Amino acid sequence: MELTLSSSYLASLANQFGTPLYVYHAETIAQQFKKITSAFAPLNARIFYACKALTNIHVLQYMRELGCNIDCSSGNEVMLAIHAGFTADKILYTSNGIHFEEIAAVADTGAFINIDSLSNLEKFGQRFGKQYPVGVRLRPNIMAGGHAKIATGHDKSKFGIPVEQLDTLKEIVLRYNIEIKTLHIHTGSDISDAKVFLKGLDFLFELLHQFPDVKVLDLGGGFKVPYHPNEKETDLVALSKALQEALTQHPATRERSLQLWFEPGKFLVSSCGYLISKVNVLKPQGGITIAGIDTGLNHLIRPMMYEAYHHITPLAAAEGKTLKKYMITGNICETDTFAEEMMLPELKEGDLLAIHNAGAYGYEMSSSYNARFRPAEVLVQNDQARLIRRRETMEDLLRNQSGL
Numbered sequence: 001m002e003l004t005l006s007s008s009y010l011a012s013l014a015n016q017f018g019t020p021l022y023v024y025h026a027e028t029i030a031q032q033f034k035k036i037t038s039a040f041a042p043l044n045a046r047i048f049y050a051c052k053a054l055t056n057i058h059v060l061q062y063m064r065e066l067g068c069n070i071d072c073s074s075g076n077e078v079m080l081a082i083h084a085g086f087t088a089d090k091i092l093y094t095s096n097g098i099h100f101e102e103i104a105a106v107a108d109t110g111a112f113i114n115i116d117s118l119s120n121l122e123k124f125g126q127r128f129g130k131q132y133p134v135g136v137r138l139r140p141n142i143m144a145g146g147h148a149k150i151a152t153g154h155d156k157s158k159f160g161i162p163v164e165q166l167d168t169l170k171e172i173v174l175r176y177n178i179e180i181k182t183l184h185i186h187t188g189s190d191i192s193d194a195k196v197f198l199k200g201l202d203f204l205f206e207l208l209h210q211f212p213d214v215k216v217l218d219l220g221g222g223f224k225v226p227y228h229p230n231e232k233e234t235d236l237v238a239l240s241k242a243l244q245e246a247l248t249q250h251p252a253t254r255e256r257s258l259q260l261w262f263e264p265g266k267f268l269v270s271s272c273g274y275l276i277s278k279v280n281v282l283k284p285q286g287g288i289t290i291a292g293i294d295t296g297l298n299h300l301i302r303p304m305m306y307e308a309y310h311h312i313t314p315l316a317a318a319e320g321k322t323l324k325k326y327m328i329t330g331n332i333c334e335t336d337t338f339a340e341e342m343m344l345p346e347l348k349e350g351d352l353l354a355i356h357n358a359g360a361y362g363y364e365m366s367s368s369y370n371a372r373f374r375p376a377e378v379l380v381q382n383d384q385a386r387l388i389r390r391r392e393t394m395e396d397l398l399r400n401q402s403g404l
């Protein structure tokens with residue numbers, strides 16, 4: 001798997017800023033954004049970056065400069081989006097399992113809102129009636145996603161209003177005269193079968209005649225990114241063609257103009273990010289050597305949480321070195337494995353490794369478990385490296401604790 005920044009450059013950043021270190025490459029984000037906007041240009045589509053993947057304010061600002069809209073999953077993400085300069089007409093908020101007052105606070109900003117429970121829809125109707133056109137997130141009973149924990153559209157999922165409850169939904173809409181402007185689904189993350197998006201569109205088409213005010217069909221995020229060298233990214237050009245065909249063939253599109261919305265997270269920021277780490281200890285054990293590195297599940301939880309594969313590349317020159325079998329483990333005091341078995345050019349203690357595809361849900365899901373500091377974050381743009389968040393310190397760990 002190719003590095004988008006050279007290994008000597010990544011090593012120089014590790015030397016300058018220390019390890020473990022998150023490095024993001026701005027131009028890779030731009031390239032992914034261009035890929036999606038040009039593939040979907042023939043569709044009447046809007047792209048909202050699902051910022052839950054990575055909310056560093058500098059990344060959000062960069063997204064805004066690229067011309068991307070933003071999708072938020074909490075009131076605080078909406079506040080960060082505003083802080084990064086997004087205006088309300090570019091912000092989408094999809095709530096899930098939250099108190100109604102958070103939705104009401106987001107409504108004060110004027111952002112687009114998707115509601116995912118009948119209970120909050122009713123409260124929204126009581127408070128806003130027809131004044132605030134709104135979207136509903138539906139649960140389509142579609143199974144999709146790269147791992148059980150990131151499948152969100154199936155019939156046991158907590159997400160969305162179950163399609164079986166459509167009659168009650170319509171009663172609420174009528175009772176409060178709510179204008180439903182958007183039908184939303186998000187079936188999962190890391191979806192390898194792009195047909196799922198067509199299935200999702202069909203699902204929404206089936207319901208359309210019951211929602212005369214709907215102008216937007218929001219298919220969520222979930223496009224596949226290659227974590228493993230054998231995997232392929234979702235072919236967005238082919239998907240766009242198939243979606244166009246479905247749209248032009250459907251009678252509803254002759255009666256009203258419909259816009260498609262998408263909310264990619266991983267697709268935009270996964271491949272831009274590397275977690276750079278140093279080999280602390282080597283422990284030969286049977287036919288394998290355990291390489292203990294100076295990061296762990298506290299910094300990148302995906303391998304332990306979703307059994308996710310992350311490609312790992314040593315940053316030292318590989319020429320002349322023999323390949324050896326390694327288990328790559330973190331330094332957290334519980335099972336903390338990045339790779340069970342990986343063939344790498346022979347390592348020595350102090351060597352640097354780049355963990356690929358760490359941009360999405362990496363830093364964002366990090367913690368200070370074992371009282372270890374969160375890493376620093378660096379953004380490389382126009383060949384310039386900028387520290388966009390400093391490494392945590394003991395002061396950060398103690399900051400909110402009382403009586404010290």
Ligand code: LLP
Nearest residue numbers: 050186189190221222223263264265266361
């Ligand atoms: N829209 C909604 C409503 C979502 O819930 C999500 C992700 C997205 C968009 C963006 O999905 P993406 O394009 O990034 O797949 N932490 C997990 C992924 C959790 C995704 C949660 N929702 C992981 O690291 O795989």
